[in-house]
Amino acid sequence: MPADVNLTEPETVDDSVNVTPSVEPVTPATRPTEVVFDVADLSVYYGTFRAVRDVTVQINRHEITAFIGPSGCGKTTVLRCFNRMNDLIDIARVEGKVTYHGVDLYDREVNPVEVRRRIGMVFQKPNPFPKSIYENVAYGPKVAGVKGNMDDIVERALRGAGLWDEVKSRLKASGMGLSGGQQQRLCIARAIATDPEVLLMDEPCSALDPIATARIEDLMQEIKDQYTIVIVTHNMQQAARVSDRTAFFTTEVNPESDTRTGLLIEVDTTDTIFSNPSDERTENYVTGRFG
Amino acid sequence: MALTTPAAVGPRAAERSVADQLTRGGADWAGIVFQWLLIASLGFSVLVLATLIIDVVGTAAPVFSDRFVDFMTGTLRTRASEAGLYQGLVGSFWICAFVVILAFPLGIGAAIYLEEYAADTRATRFVNVNIRNLAGVPSIVYGILGFTIFTKALRSLTSAGTANGRTVVSAGLTLAILVLPIVIITASEAIRAVPSSLREAGYGVGATRWEVIRSHVLPYAAPGIITGLILSIARALGEAAPLILVGATTGRLASDPSLLDLEQLRERFTALPIIVTEWTKNPQEGFDEIAAAAIVVMLVIVIILNTVAILLRNRYERKRS
Numbered sequence: 001m002p003a004d005v006n007l008t009e010p011e012t013v014d015d016s017v018n019v020t021p022s023v024e025p026v027t028p029a030t031r032p033t034e035v036v037f038d039v040a041d042l043s044v045y046y047g048t049f050r051a052v053r054d055v056t057v058q059i060n061r062h063e064i065t066a067f068i069g070p071s072g073c074g075k076t077t078v079l080r081c082f083n084r085m086n087d088l089i090d091i092a093r094v095e096g097k098v099t100y101h102g103v104d105l106y107d108r109e110v111n112p113v114e115v116r117r118r119i120g121m122v123f124q125k126p127n128p129f130p131k132s133i134y135e136n137v138a139y140g141p142k143v144a145g146v147k148g149n150m151d152d153i154v155e156r157a158l159r160g161a162g163l164w165d166e167v168k169s170r171l172k173a174s175g176m177g178l179s180g181g182q183q184q185r186l187c188i189a190r191a192i193a194t195d196p197e198v199l200l201m202d203e204p205c206s207a208l209d210p211i212a213t214a215r216i217e218d219l220m221q222e223i224k225d226q227y228t229i230v231i232v233t234h235n236m237q238q239a240a241r242v243s244d245r246t247a248f249f250t251t252e253v254n255p256e257s258d259t260r261t262g263l264l265i266e267v268d269t270t271d272t273i274f275s276n277p278s279d280e281r282t283e284n285y286v287t288g289r290f291g
Numbered sequence: 292m293a294l295t296t297p298a299a300v301g302p303r304a305a306e307r308s309v310a311d312q313l314t315r316g317g318a319d320w321a322g323i324v325f326q327w328l329l330i331a332s333l334g335f336s337v338l339v340l341a342t343l344i345i346d347v348v349g350t351a352a353p354v355f356s357d358r359f360v361d362f363m364t365g366t367l368r369t370r371a372s373e374a375g376l377y378q379g380l381v382g383s384f385w386i387c388a389f390v391v392i393l394a395f396p397l398g399i400g401a402a403i404y405l406e407e408y409a410a411d412t413r414a415t416r417f418v419n420v421n422i423r424n425l426a427g428v429p430s431i432v433y434g435i436l437g438f439t440i441f442t443k444a445l446r447s448l449t450s451a452g453t454a455n456g457r458t459v460v461s462a463g464l465t466l467a468i469l470v471l472p473i474v475i476i477t478a479s480e481a482i483r484a485v486p487s488s489l490r491e492a493g494y495g496v497g498a499t500r501w502e503v504i505r506s507h508v509l510p511y512a513a514p515g516i517i518t519g520l521i522l523s524i525a526r527a528l529g530e531a532a533p534l535i536l537v538g539a540t541t542g543r544l545a546s547d548p549s550l551l552d553l554e555q556l557r558e559r560f561t562a563l564p565i566i567v568t569e570w571t572k573n574p575q576e577g578f579d580e581i582a583a584a585a586i587v588v589m590l591v592i593v594i595i596l597n598t599v600a601i602l603l604r605n606r607y608e609r610k611r612s
Contacts, residue, residue: 088494090410117497127488129507130611140496194496
């Protein structure tokens with residue numbers, strides 16, 4: 001286990017961990033690729049139903065990885081394995097390996113609460129807490145026991161999410177009073193307030209209009225040097241615009257039960273996936289022939 | 292039917308044809324009849340309620356105008372003109388106290404466990420179904436339970452000879468058990484109505500299960516939980532049958548303790564619904580009026596409780612937005 005990763009210790013904030021991911025001013029050109037998530041032969045079951053199978057993918061640090069594919073292909077299910085969010089579903093079960101910096105995320109010793117502090121999530125529908133803008137952002141650091149000036153933490157997170165100028169005069173106002181796009185940026189601020197290494201984004205723009213979507217996409221470009229981002233999207237253009245690497249999922253009908261199981265077809269640089277994919281199914285999908 | 296605009300006819304004819312098609316098919320009689328039936332059923336309910344209230348308030352009016360303070364502070368007497376509600380108010384207060392202290396925390400706790408912690412197994416579903424069944428058990432059955440368990444168990448703690456376990460403690464415990472399923476069900480439903488996106492948001496920033504429940508689930512569910520709590524108090528306040536079985540007294544009480552005197556917990560007791568029952572049964576002159584007056588007092592208390600419930604609910608609901 002690398003020294004700077006410590007998921008098993010509950011309720012403590014280890015400064016070295018919170019700081020290390022974001023220092024090291026290495027320029028993108030010279031930076032060696034470092035694998036954050038290494039997923040091998042992952043299958044997820046809901047009860048006896050296999051929702052997705054055979055997912056083998058690596059997520060590189062400071063890259064934006066997009067998961068694309070038709071509905072029901074398991075993109076979101078796989079994404080939610082990266083921060084143990086599937087634990088919340090009683091009947092969900094995971095087979096295969098998800099390792100984060102070499103640590104098996106599904107090891108019995110691993111504390112899912114610590115995992116989620118390090119691997120933040122932004123959901124499909126903006127879901128701010130029905131509390132003030134300030135409390136929304138401060139909540140994560142507060143439960144993590146972060147010491148330090150909370151006002152500064154809140155301001156930094158809101159600036160990071162490009163929302164500060166719009167809300168600085170009304171931090172005490174309810175987060176529910178913001179527009180949809182602002183709410184989603186508030187959720188991004190909330191996610192980055194705990195200073196995570198990874199941001200998981202589950203179709204973050206599907207409930208937003210094109211202008212709000214463009215703002216979120218710009219924001220992703222701005223923050224990708226500090227975070228590793230995995231985004232699930234229905235929108236192929238979005239994947240093409242924002243991501244460095246793209247993983248294509250599709251579904252297969254199980255002949256005996258008439259159910260559909262998702263599977264990963266291929267993962268490559270976004271350019272390759274969209275211009276020269278190695279699998280015919282990928283090509284059919286990205287050229288709009290199905291899905 | 293789709294509108295047809297035959298191209299063959301001239302523009303004027305086409306316009307007339309569209310007008311014909313758009314204006315045909317007269318009034319929706321079935322819909323109108325249905326609406327009036329609905330209004331009639333609402334009107335009937337309101338009428339019955341209004342008749343009852345007018346009748347009771349009319350009968351009770353002389354008691355309130357002649358001797359309001361005396362009536363509220365007087366004790367159980369054999370003569371209607373001297374009798375008062377005070378001991379019933381005290382008894383009902385203590386019953387409510389037991390409900391608040393026992394049924395509220397136990398009920399809310401059980402609901403949180405069932406909704407947030409318990410896995411969806413056959414055992415949990417069995418428990419859930421049975422709680423629902425318990426809420427439908429007739430209150431007299433709870434009276435039998437209270438009589439066989441609480442009065443007997445508490446016999447040694449109560450004043451020997453007179454009370455024999457028939458105290459307000461037994462009554463309070465019995466009614467706390469009676470409303471417990473109602474508290475669990477309403478609290479469960481309020482907790483279940485919390486959107487899962489809110490829980491995910493909490494877990495997503497690294498909150499523990501307890502933190503998510505405390506900071507997000509319970510505040511969001513509070514309006515529903517509080518409504519259920521107040522309704523269950525109102526229910527406990529109005530129950531007479533179980534109290535008869537656990538031995539509420541209908542005659543005179545030996546002592547006349549103050550509201551918070553703990554010594555009365557070992558003595559015999561009475562409560563508002565018992566007094567109403569007793570006075571209504573009494574054929575002597577004047578009891579009709581004081582029975583009506585007691586009913587009005589109970590109604591006012593229930594209305595006040597409901598108002599508090601609504602105010603609290605509105606307050607917490609505002610916090611959600």
